[in-house]
Amino acid sequence: MNRYDDSVRQDERTVEIVFRCTTADVAGALRARDAHTAAGRRKRWAFPLAGTFGLGVGALVMVTDGAVTGPPLALLACGVLLWTIALFGAQLQARAFRGLLAKAGETRAVIDGSGALVATASSHTRIGWAAQPTYVETADLFVMLSDDKGAVAMTVLPKRGIRPPADADALRAILDRNLRRL
Known part of the structure; x- marks a missing residue:
C-alpha cells in the first residue's frame, strides 16, 4: 500500500497523472487564467x-x-x-518558478470524486473541489482555478502525463461533474 491510497476513494473512477511541470506548462496555465478572469x-x-x-x-x-x-x-x-x-x-x-519546479521533481496527481491529491518530492496536498471550483482546458493542459478575483490559486495538470491517453476523457468527466468549466 503506498502513501496515496488512504486519500483516494477506491469506490469510484480515478485518473492518475504523472509529470514534471515545466515553465511552458506554467506559462500556458497563466495565459489560460488570464483569458478567463476579469x-x-x-x-x-x-x-x-x-x-x-x-x-x-x-x-x-x-x-x-x-x-x-x-x-x-x-x-x-x-x-x-x-x-x-x-x-x-x-x-x-x-x-x-524554474527553481521551484526543479526542486519539485516528478509530480503525481490522483483525481477522483473528492478532489485532487497532488504529490511532489517536497509536498503532498489534497485539493478539494471547493478550493478550486472552476477549470479551464487548453490543448495541452487542464487548469483548476480558485474563484477569487484573480484566480490566484491554480493547479496545473498537463495532458501529457495522463496514463493511458484515453483517460483524458475520464478526467474531463470528473472535472465536469465537480467543477464549473470556463
Whole structure:
C-alpha cells in the first residue's frame, strides 16, 4: 500500500497523472487564467493600450521638443516595458518558478470524486473541489482555478502525463461533474 491510497476513494473512477511541470506548462496555465478572469482580460487590453500611449506621447514630445532626455525617454521606456509585459508576461512569470519546479521533481496527481491529491518530492496536498471550483482546458493542459478575483490559486495538470491517453476523457468527466468549466 503506498502513501496515496488512504486519500483516494477506491469506490469510484480515478485518473492518475504523472509529470514534471515545466515553465511552458506554467506559462500556458497563466495565459489560460488570464483569458478567463476579469483581471486577466483587463490586463490583456490595458497594458498594450497604456504601452501604446507611452510610446506615442514619448515620441511626440521628442519630435516636437527635440529633447531625448527626461520625461519623453521615461514615457518611451514605460511603453516598451508595458508592451513587453503584455507580450511576454506569462513566460517571464513562469521563469520565476524554474527553481521551484526543479526542486519539485516528478509530480503525481490522483483525481477522483473528492478532489485532487497532488504529490511532489517536497509536498503532498489534497485539493478539494471547493478550493478550486472552476477549470479551464487548453490543448495541452487542464487548469483548476480558485474563484477569487484573480484566480490566484491554480493547479496545473498537463495532458501529457495522463496514463493511458484515453483517460483524458475520464478526467474531463470528473472535472465536469465537480467543477464549473470556463
